[in-house]
Amino acid sequence: MWIPTEHEKYGVVIAGFRGTVPHGLSLEIGDTVQILEKCDGWYRGFALKNPNVKGIFPSNYIHLKNACVKNKGQFEMVIPTEDSVITEMTSTLRDWGTMWKQLYVRNEGDLFHRLWHIMNEILDLRRQVLVGHLTHDRMKDVKRHITARLDWGNEQLGLDLVPRKEYAMVDPEEISITELYRLMEHRHRKKDTPVPASSHHLFVQMKSLMCSNLGEELEVIFSLFDSKENRPISERFFLRLNRNGLPKCPEKPERHCSLFVDLGSSELRKDIYITVHIIRIGRMGAGEKKNACNVQYRRPFGCAVLSIADLLAGDSKDDLVLKVYMCNTESDWYQIHENIIKKLNARYNLTGSNAGLAVSLQLLHGDIEQIRREYTSRFTHGVSITRKLGFSNIIMPGEMRNDLYITVERGEFEKGGKSVARNVEVTMHVVDSSGQILKDFISFGSGEPPASEYHSFVLYHNNGPRWAELLKLPIPVDKFRGAHIRCEFRHCSTKEKGEKKLFGFSFVPLMQENGRTLPDGTHELIVHKCEENTNLQDSGRYLKLPFSKGIFLGNNSQAVKTTKESFWITSFLCSTKLTQNGDMLDLLKWRTHPDKIAGCLSKLKEIDGSEIVKFLQDTLDTLFGILDENSQKYGSKVFDCLVHIINLLQDSKFHHFKPVMDTYIESHFAGALAYRDLIKVLKWHIDRVTEVELHEHIQEVLKAQEYIFKYIVQSRRLFSIATGGQNEEEFRCCIQELLMSVRFFLSQESKGASALSQLQAVFLSSFPSVYSELLKLFDVREVANLVHDALGSLPTVMHGDESLQAVKLQSIGKTVESHLYTNPDSRCILLPVVLHHLHMHLQEQKDLIMCARILSNIFCLIKKNSSEKSVLEEIDVIVNSLLDILLRTILEITSRPQPSGSAMRLQFQDVTGEFVSCLLSLLRQMTDRHYQQLLDSFSTKEDLRDFLLQIFTVFRILIRPEMFPKDWTVMRLVANNVIITTVLYLSDALRKNFLNENFDYKIWDSYFFLAVIFINQLCLQLEMFTPSKKKKVLEKYGDMRVTMGCEIFSMWQNLGEHKLHFIPALIGPFLEVTLIPQPDLRNVMIPIFHDMMDWEQRRSGNFKQVEAKLIDKLDSLMSEGKGDETYRELFNSIIPLFGPYPSLLKKIERETWRESGVSLIATVTRLMERLLDYRDCMKMGEVDGKKIGCTVSLLNFYKTELNKEEMYIRYIHKLYDLHLKAQNFTEAAYTLLLYDELLEWSDRPLREFLNYPMQTEWQRKECLHLTIIQNFDRGKCWENGIILCRKIAEQYESYYDYRNLSKMRMMEASLYDKIMDQQRLEPEFFRVGFYGKKFPFFLRNKEFVCRGHDYERLEAFQQRMLNEFPHAIAMQHANQPDETIFQAEAQYLQIYAVTPIPENQEVLQRDGIPDNIKSFYKVNHIWRFRYDRPFHKGTKDKENEFKSLWVERTTLILVQSLPGISRWFEVEKREVVEMSPLENAIEVLENKNQQLRTLISQCQTRQMQNINPLTMCLNGVIDAAVNGGVARYQEAFFVKEYISNHPEDGEKITRLRELMLEQAQILEFGLAVHEKVVPQDMRPLHKKLVDQFFVMKSSLGIQEFSACVQASPVHFPNGSPRVCRNSIPVSMSPDAARVIPRRSPLSYPAVNRYSSSSLSSQASAEVSNITGQSESSDEVFNMQPSPSTSSLSSTHSASPNVTSSAPSSARASPLLSDKHKHSRENSCLSPRERPCSAIYPTPSETSQRMLFNHIGDGALPRNDSSLPGPDKAVNTTPSSWSLDSGKEARNTSESGKLISPPVPPRPAQTASPARHIASVSPSPAGRSPMKGSLQSFTPSPVEYHSSGLISNSPVLSGSYSSGISSLSRCSTSETSGFESQGSEPTVTVPSYSISEEPVRKESKTPPPYSVYERTLKRPVPLPHSLSIPPTTDPPALPPKPQLVRPNNLENSSRRTEQVPRPRPLPRKVSQL
Secondary structure, three states: OOEEOOOOOEEEEOOOEOOOOOOEOOEOOOOEEEEEEEEOOEEEEEEOOOOOOEEEEEHHHEEEOOEEEEOOOOOOEEEEOOOHHHHHHHHHHHHHHHHHHHHHHOOOHHHHHHHHHHHHHHHHHHHHHHHOOOOHHHHHHHHHHHHHHHHHHHHHOOOOOOOEEOOEEOOOOOOOHHHHHHHHHHHHHHHHOOOOOOEEEEEEEEEEEEOOOOOOEEEEEEEEEEOOOOEEOEOOEEEEEOOOOOEOOOOOHHHOEEEEEEEEHHHOOOOEEEEEEEEEEEOOOOOOOOOOOOOOEEEEEEEEEEEOHHHHOOOEEEEEEEEOEEEOOHHHHHHHHHHHHHOOHHHEEEOOOOOEEEEEEEEEEOOHHHHHHHOHHHHHHOOEEEOEOOOOOOOOOOOOOEEEEEEEEEEEOOOOOOOOOOEEEEEEEEEOOOOOEOOOOEEOOEOOOOEOEEEOOOOOOEOOOEEEEEEEEOOOHHHHOOOEEEEEEEEEOOOOOOOEEEEEEEEEEOEOOOOOEOOOEEEEEEOEEOOOOOOOOOOHHHHOOOOEOOEOOOOOOOOOOOOOOEEEEEEEEEEOOOOOOHHHHHHHOOOOOHHHHHHHHHHHHHOOHHHHHHOHHHHHHHHHHHHHHOHHHHHHHHHHHHHHHHHHOOOHHHHHHHHHHHHHHHHHOOOOOHHHHHHHHHHHHHHOOOOHHHHHHHHHHHHOHHHHHHHHHHHHHHHHHHHOOOOHHHHHHHHHHHHHHHHHHHHOOOOOOOHHHHHHHHHHHHHHHHHHHHHOOOOHHHHHHHHHHHHHOOOOOOOOOHHHHHHHHHHHHHHHHOHHHHOHHHHHHHHHHHHHHHHHHHHHOOOHHHHHHHHHHHHHOOOOOOOOHHHHHHHHHHHHHHHHHHHHHHHHHHHOOOOOOHHHHHHHHHHHHHHHHHHHHHHHHOOHHHHHHHHHOOOOHHHHHHHHHHHHHHHHHHHOHHHOOOOOHHHHHHHHHHHHHHHHHHHHHHHHHOOHHHOOHHHHHHHHHHHHHHHOOHHHOHHHOOHHHHHHHHHHHOOHHHHHHHHHHHHHHHHHHHHHHHOOOOHHHHHHHHOOOOHHHHHHHOHHHHHHHHHHHHHHOOOHHHHHHHHHHHHHHHHOOOOOHHHHHHHOOOOOOEOOEOOHHHHHHOOOOHHHHHHHHHHHHHHHHHHHHHHHHHOOOOOOHHHHHHHHHHHHHHHHHHOOHHHHHHHHHHHHHHHHHHOOHHHHHHHHHHHHHOOOOOOOEEOOEOOEOOEEHHHHHHHHHHHHHHHHHHOOOHHHHHHHHHHHHHHHHHOOOHHHHHHHHHHHHHHHHHHHHOOOOOOOEEEEEEEOOOOOOOOOOEEEEEEOOOOOOHHHHHHHHHHHOOOOEEOOOOOOOOHHHHOOOOOEEEEEEEEEEOOOHHHHHOOOOOHHHHHHHHHOOEEEEEEEEEEEOOOOOOOOHHHOEEEEEEEEEEEEEEOOOOOEEEEEEEEEEEEOHHHHHHHHHHHHHHHHHHHHHHHHOOOOOOOHHHHHHHHHHHOOOOEOOHHHHHHHHOOHHHHHHOHHHHHHHHHHHHHHHHHHHHHHHHHHHHHHHOOHHHHHHHHHHHHHHHHHHHHHOOOOOOOOOOOOOOOOOOOOOOOOOOOOOOOOOOOOOOOOOOOOHHHOOOOOOOOOOOOOHHHHHHHHHHOOOOOOHHHOOOOOOOOOOOOOOOOOOOOHHHHOOOOOHHHOOOOOOHHHOOOHHHHHHOOOOOOOOOOEOOOOOHHHHOOOOOOOHHHOOOOOOOOOHHHHOOOOOOOOOEOOOHHHHHHHHHHOOOOOOOOOOOOOOOOOOOOOOOOOOOOOOOOOOOOOOOOOOOOOOOOOOOOOOOOOOOEEEOOEEOOEEOOEEOOOOOOOOEOOOOOOOOOOOOOOOHHHHHHHHHOOOOOOOOOOOOOOOOOOOOOHHHOOOOOOOOOOOOOOOOOEOOOOHHHHHHHHHHOOOOOOOOOOHHHO
């Protein structure tokens, strides 16, 4: 049985549990669980990380921990009873763990590793805390480290700042808000602005001296030198180096490392230098011979200098090498460092050995204890301490020092009978009174132990040496008296013996007989001469001698020989025990000289402060002793001296001696009667404040009042103890009288900054320190009343001295901080006077920082939920006094501009935050009673209105993001909790006072505005929080957004008819609230929209305003990232929202206006769909089709459904930017045209909008035109650019702006040039289907046609789409998907290539237009696309599959033409037709014939570098080993069974036979060409092809080509013979009449990339040469044209449409991978790649497959009646071949300029056998940039790329040799138009079917470059700005050749000769 647990409430999982048992809860190691019930070794509960999932788990998997339970029962909360730091560590590490992994995912490696180390460190520290073996201090230290690391990690991860008190997190509900603010601000400031250290230390480590020729030991001396004052400021750091320049004792770091301590901030400046002096120990001269002298001397070596400023930047110089300099003359050695600093280069130079000193320097900041903690390693290994000279800036009590610094300055010596100057060495000893030398009391510097004697360095031959060496003599005080210093002078010989001869000495006593020590300063000592062997150990003999010039000891009258020799030293005493001041000694010994007391007291003020504090206790005892002795005589002077000493301690240097004074008062002071005199003298001074001459003195007295009162109180206590409390009343009266004088003094008013106000300021600054002393003698309330009276007597005038006002406020601040104020009894007395002064200052907006601090302190004392009566009364007082002024102050300071300086700005923010925290504290303390009293206190509604407006405005300010730093979430939540509580109180006042007839729009608007921005705050969006943080917030505060939302709803319902005032203003704000993903909040707020619609409907009969506002706001809000899919569904939902409220749609459906309401909801929902899609797409990084498609969808929605012009234009520009980023320049131009369409050529002024300046409409349209032209140019869509050039040129012309007109015409011309000269790639097109519910709305279950990128083939496009939709599944078939795919919760992509069907047939059918021009119309302005799918109908014949092979042809019609504003458009309509096997065969043969013609013509014109394509194509047709070749067609369609079963196909069968015969002719010609160019190694293959060809001909029943062959009069470019053909043979002769029609380019739409655009006459002549054509008529045999034939590819049975329904990938890459050769599945997706034919058994090679291309209009279905005219029109066929005479051949050959096709064209359509029509030669045409290099002549009629067939007169001539017919073109006319012989008129008779003729007439072709409107009801594909108005002439295209131009052949030949031969263009890689 499950039993609720009592004590087992909380535990940690110690082993993972999978939860495989029924109701099991899966747990991981380390999870924390809360236990609810237990049963037989099992617990039931939940993991704290997911409290919603409950289950059971084994009890032995859980380690129980102590915890306390709050709110026992269903909603109990368990809190572990462990150290709060442990709890915080645990929860923080859990949060970090998740974020740490994300750092790895985001590739933030640096932070990832740093955080990992910190987490490990925290875990180690956590173990130490959990073990519990740490000492109290160590535990404190560990917690400090933990919290520092937690704060660092939180800051790095962007988490919240945690308020802490003594390393533990604080509960914001347990402390006042002002205290919380201070904690947060303290941690924030600590994080942001580290407190600058006041003391600094320099670490020096000597590494080595780098020198080439050392060989001697060295001494290195470091010190700090002040170049400004020209003196050293530190002791010396002394170390010895060995002969190698390395430290002598490397094992002792303290010998070569030192810390220069106690540098003040003022000493970190550039004129403080580190000086290094180097002394060598060795011979006198550096160059002396070895063994010349064994005596070692100290000799100068070099000096180095470094400014301390060089360390300030980096604080550390690890490997610094200092240059070492030497002075030019040794006599300058004492000042070499000064010369180097001053850069007096003439006095020093680099040492001869070019030495360098390697040192390590580091500047450390903080007090010495902090440095020891932070750099423990430095101190552990040992480091010597080098002090400053003298005392540090702060003298600490108890500091014991007795150091005498002696500087050996210089000497003046005589030669002593020598011819040269002496080499003088000074030896110093310290000798005691008994004459014994004191051992180890001479210190050369830190780093070296003290020695017993000192030897100076020696300057060579110098009688006036200057040493300037500093020594420290740390002599104990007990040995100081009687000791003296003796200096001995010796001459150092440089001879071999190297003797040191004594020649004199000096001495100086350290203390005089009267007890004074040697005074500081320079002393000139007498040099006493002596002999070399003089014994100086008996000091008594010389101590009687004078030691200094002018000073004689005692009455000794011994005459001193006048001597010129002198020795100078400088002394400086640093002692806490000895004094050099005689006045001090006299004062301390006052009893021995009573007569000198007055003088000594007067001189005390002149004594140095350091001397006084050294003897502080003795001095005070002396003063109070004198006072007790004779108070009448000396009372005033003692008081003055006491004041002087007290004020001395105010100095920062002696500040630390205050505790010494306090200790003295508490423990040593014994003046029991002193209080009377002190009170009397103090009152005397206060009463005389008005006497000007005493002001300075009184000021000093008032400064010292704190300690004077301390002495008074202590004296009175001593007196009371001694006398049992006598004279108590007398004492109270004295104090009362004293304070009466104080009150009178304070109440004096003075104008301006007078002396009196200065005195008042001085008194007030120290007055609060007296409170604690008075409390020792008086009751709390008595003291409070005294202080109240004193502060109350202050003048209230605010225009007086500002400094006095500031000091007054500071005094009040100290009062509030004092112990007196913390007592509730005294607080109620002091609070009114404090609030009175605060109110005055706040009213004047003065001293706000101080006011804020005082207020904060006041509220810090009032704890939350403190319901004591006294606290409630205090709140009453504060509310009445300060609430209003507090609100005004916050409004005032937040409306001011923020100061510019960072420090000032920080101060500004601090004061704002303090006032805000005070206001929040006050509001949180207010109860119902307080609110009621407050609201009742307003006498009029106007006052209440002003108050409410004021507080609502302040709340809006508090909600601002910038009010608190971004990581202060704790503070924000507390503030919001207070705000919402207050708003709930004030809502009632709003309802009661400002509704119905008292309705006030402004206040209600302010209320709603506040509520909305409250809900929208970032810190309340719980969805963004981590689960643990969200849980904490909900437990503490709940979801405050829902509370406020319910309040909004309630208030809205109360408005009644006043709701109309807020429509439509509140639609946007309320919509913003509903977009927050909080279900309860949405349920509350959405019904308000129904209410708005209803009221708007009542008012105006519609709700257009609501609709407009809703739509406008929705766009801006969703683009900011608000809203989600759930919201869209909820908005459109019919499910009830909550409680009694039905859904929005349900409510609307009940209304009379439901239709428009439902329509609005539907519109908004659709808009949301698109906006959500748009936002999701925009989150992706790169520009892709999805972004563009989504923007297009949204743009069209705004235009068509919403008619929002401004939003429409905005999205036009967003789309434009996307296109530019993706380099879709053509699409970018079309997009911008949409905006251009909206503008007119007018002078209407336009406002500034987006990136457009303020300008006229004409200027903006001009700007747009130029930008669009530029983009069309970059997108190579030059034809469209030309139209715009013309339009803008018209405008320039109309304004006579010829300058710009000229530029525009030149630009237009340049575009024409680019059309003719530059290469343009023809893109491929792909059909894409998006199926499944997971696609965005604008794609879902729709199909599109997409324009591919340059060089992009199907495989690349498929990969790109799969990359854009990584979760999509590629469908492997081309069938239409079923409903299950449509409704699937997935993404399916169906992609295959499609073929464009051009609209502009007229341009494509015209002869003579270069392919450069035609290529534009083939792939631009395309609405229709085609795709073919082969299938078998009926029973499939395994022997011959072509009998049942049908083709399903699908035509896709788009909503807009491509290209347009997007690279893809949706398919609007599908048309599907089926082609029979016979029709399919006809189409395949037609295309194969065209392919053969193209390859042959390329080979003839030498465009083909490699003949392999031609070889393979011939082989594939002739030797069709795989599928059987045309024989399979014969078997399928020429058998009697088929003919009898399909009598309707008679014409088609005839057509098929014609094509077969035509193919045979082409093959024969092709073999002839092939024979001439085939290489030798391919000859066997060629012979095989020839043999196979004869076999093939015999299978067709062809023995030889007779002179007259049946000619089919009509050729169907569409592959479907729909008109009767005249099969009667017509005899064709050179003079016979011929119809030479022009063939549409769509007859051969499958463009082969090996073909050329035209064939030149030169090329034809070359073929004549290749084939060895004879010019005699006898060698020419005449051939009649055979029916045009075409063979199947060896691997393709379907038409090229089937095999390649989109432009072939072979265009740019001739090779396809073999994996596609036989894949039937792939063929469905990429029809051009799959093998469809079963006729020919031999598969074509990859290069052959490349030759297959896509068919155009000519391959449309035969039975498709829905196609427009140009698609169904029957185009005329090429002229038939005629038999020309040898003469004609000769003429043509002689002309050398042949334009006729080099391969046999198809039979001509004959209108009348009797009519003679000559050939037509159009004007020369340029080549397409996509085609091979060729001459700019008219395209060949047999060219695979041919854009139009030219009327020519082809004549075949051939010789039969070896069974091969050698075919050659002989002659053609080059005249333009038809030529007839004689005067017979010539007529062109194009042949159409009768039924199609009307259709043809209706099919109007627009002018070139124009944009066509479709007859189907579709939007215009291109805006009218690209259309040419009807009145405008069409652009000047090259004229189409005239159909009839009578002329004769001779003229034609003559004109032909004049045509210049164009230069062939170079062949490009892309054309190969």
